[in-house]
Amino acid sequence: MTRVALFASVLVAAVVCSTSAQSSQPERPTRTAPQGEPAEAQAPQPGAFRAGVELVSLNITVIDSSNHYVSDLEQQDFSVFEDGVKQEVTFFTRKVQPVALSLLLDSSASMDDKMPILQEAAISFVHRLKTTDLAQIIDFDSRVEIRQPFTSNQAALAAAINQTASGGSTSLHNAIYIALKELKKVKAQVEEDVRRQALVVFSDGEDTSSLVSFEEVLELAKRSETAIYTIALRGVDAQSKGFREAEFVMRQFAQETGGRAFFPTKIEDLSGVYAQISEELGSQYTVGYSSRNVRRDGAWRRLVVQISKPNLTPRTKRGYYAPASR
Numbered sequence: 324m325t326r327v328a329l330f331a332s333v334l335v336a337a338v339v340c341s342t343s344a345q346s347s348q349p350e351r352p353t354r355t356a357p358q359g360e361p362a363e364a365q366a367p368q369p370g371a372f373r374a375g376v377e378l379v380s381l382n383i384t385v386i387d388s389s390n391h392y393v394s395d396l397e398q399q400d401f402s403v404f405e406d407g408v409k410q411e412v413t414f415f416t417r418k419v420q421p422v423a424l425s426l427l428l429d430s431s432a433s434m435d436d437k438m439p440i441l442q443e444a445a446i447s448f449v450h451r452l453k454t455t456d457l458a459q460i461i462d463f464d465s466r467v468e469i470r471q472p473f474t475s476n477q478a479a480l481a482a483a484i485n486q487t488a489s490g491g492s493t494s495l496h497n498a499i500y501i502a503l504k505e506l507k508k509v510k511a512q513v514e515e516d517v518r519r520q521a522l523v524v525f526s527d528g529e530d531t532s533s534l535v536s537f538e539e540v541l542e543l544a545k546r547s548e549t550a551i552y553t554i555a556l557r558g559v560d561a562q563s564k565g566f567r568e569a570e571f572v573m574r575q576f577a578q579e580t581g582g583r584a585f586f587p588t589k590i591e592d593l594s595g596v597y598a599q600i601s602e603e604l605g606s607q608y609t610v611g612y613s614s615r616n617v618r619r620d621g622a623w624r625r626l627v628v629q630i631s632k633p634n635l636t637p638r639t640k641r642g643y644y645a646p647a648s649r
Contacts, residue, residue: 378413378612379613380610380611381403381610381628381639381640382550382581382607382609383401383610384581384603385630385635386636387635392603394606396417396608396630396632396635397415398415398610400631400632401610401629401637402628403626404626404628406616406625410614410615411615412610413612413613415608415611416609418609419604420609421453421455421456421518422452422457422520423473423509423518423519423520423521424457424520425461425522426458426480426484427463427524427525428462428463428484429495429527430488430491432464432492433489433493434489437590440591441487441590441593442487443594444594444596445460445525445593445597446485447594448523448597448598449477449481450481451598455475457474457518458475458480459471459474459502460483461498461501463497463498464492464493464494465491465494467497469505470483470486473505473509492532493530494532494533495524495526495529496530496533496534496537498524499522499576500539502522519548519604521549521551523597524552524553524554525554541575541576544576545579545580545623550581551576551577552577552582552603553582553583554573555569555585556586556588556590557586557587557588573586581638581639583603583638585599610628618645619645619647620645623643624643624645625641626642
């Protein structure tokens, strides 16, 4: 079990590990990789479905007018536009790739009476994962703790969820920052090992103790290949300034990365929310193309996906950063 201790000083970010500790950029939360993590080799570049070909990859969710997932479309039904220019889709599959998923659970003091229901819902979600999927468990309060590194062992994931206990403040941004960094380490040796990446985060309030800002974490998220699914529990103070700010943060993370934001009104709704996320992850298309824009300028490129059939709505990330010349 790895503990990430987060201090209010910009000079120190201490990492506590059962076997070792190391320092990193002091002003950023970090951690030492625990022993026993899966050993992975070199990762392909994002969207590199074919060696030597630089593709932009999109995981696309499509829903109909009744909010049902649509999973029987063909390649010709999709049109992809980058900065307004239509692209030629050269890779398409409805086969669901395995996922590397980070499950983040708010364990701040305000969750004290809600933890048993959260744990039950999260364990149910874990049991919906496929045997080929990898997941890690992170809980966060004033600190961020990696309860279980990436594994496909559902019993180990469930045990880690049951270890969570409430207390402290809320370091939401720190938790997402660390989870994104951890997901970046999940690498593939061959094309068959390429995984979609997803982050599912639950919180019942606004961030109160993070070292990193929302803007910094959002920028990291936009540079990642990770879809972020956010769950913000609406409380009795749902109209307060703090909750409105928290809702904005959760919506932005989801919208920019192609995920989805949920705002249940009571903790008992969590199981249904996790079920929807699981269903979505199993209903996606993967589309790839080589950009017609050959400039390696590192610029942000806006993406729009259209579906030729009526009354269908696609959802994917809003854009990506172009490669930069070295």
